[in-house]
């Protein structure tokens with residue numbers, strides 16, 4: 001049986017992490033893997049998470065099964081964080097999922113349960129794992145234009161033009177904020193124009209929000225979702241607590257499905273319960289218990305807002321620092337897009353050969369698309385990083 005299997009190629013990012021770990025050079029810099037880091041290079045447990053964990057340790061009385069939809073108080077709290085009061089609750093079903101990835105996979109199965117399975121249009125480029133998570137579930141993923149690799153801007157006109165040609169009723173995946181990998185999000189007016197087309201073409205918006213609070217703020221980052229929720233009959237939203245609560249390994253996320261009415265919502269809920277049973281039965285509890293403990297307590301919520309704001313500010317500061325340092329060390333090159341982007345990522349915009357030289361000669365690791373994780377930059381390494389980039393240009 002197993003002898004007939006052939007090995008799969010190693011995941012590019014995991015391979016890069018392994019190479020980075022083995023590299024003995026003390027000045028090496030990891031701009032590859034997508035986790036937040038402090039100026040000390042740590043991915044810390046947030047203080048509010050530690051406090052919530054202490055409370056849970058004291059108060060939890062059972063480890064009995066949760067149920068396929070997860071913890072209702074967690075689902076309600078995240079639903080409100082995402083939608084605020086943009087849509088009536090009876091049209092929404094929110095279920096807890098194993099991370100944002102689990103949510104995307106459950107959404108893919110839900111789409112496949114519907115009478116006409118539509119392709120899911122994805123931005124070009126999109127997060128590389130959208131392909132195995134959605135495509136691996138059997139969905140077709142045609143691209144719509146998004147990023148201009150020469151000018152480092154969003155191809156707004158080309159994107160809107162393509163959206164206008166999508167057959168009625170098909171599904172379109174959008175990134176709510178901190179577009180991964182480009183870091184560039186549509187302006188609010190562009191979201192309004194996108195929504196007009198979504199309404200006119202009767203498209204089904206499927207919004208992935210893995211970084212709420214990392215771009216402009218918790219409410220501002222949900223603008224696209226709340227604006228569309230007011231105007232469209234149906235929508236899917238995948239969200240993740242991996243980044244904004246730093247709960248990467250606890251696997252905490254949600255899938256919210258907005259239906260046209262309460263009766264359809266009840267059917268959706270039964271489908272989601274069925275789908276969870278066919279994949280993982282029930283989501284893990286610990287991370288969601290932490291999030292609901294924080295969001296049920298005003299003081300912990302306010303502390304969380306503070307810690308989230310600190311992460312957001314550090315990313316902004318590092319964007320300024322590297323962009324200024326590159327302006328000094330490589331004045332003939334324009335890296336202004338680094339500060340136009342938000343969140344953890346953006347493209348550096350250098351060639352495959354330059355990426356290889358950065359790794360081999362300077363110990364600076366980034367993935368082959370030239371996507372950089374801004375959280376890998378610190379005040380201590382920024383000069384070396386800018387000198388290394390300038391040297392390979």
Ligand SMILES: Cc1ncc(COP(=O)(O)O)c(C=O)c1O
Pocket residue numbers: 034098099100101102127175180208209210240241242248252253
């Ligand atoms: C765009 C996007 N969607 C979803 C996710 C899912 O994250 P997780 O499964 O860790 O919650 C990520 C994580 O990097 C992401 O970048």
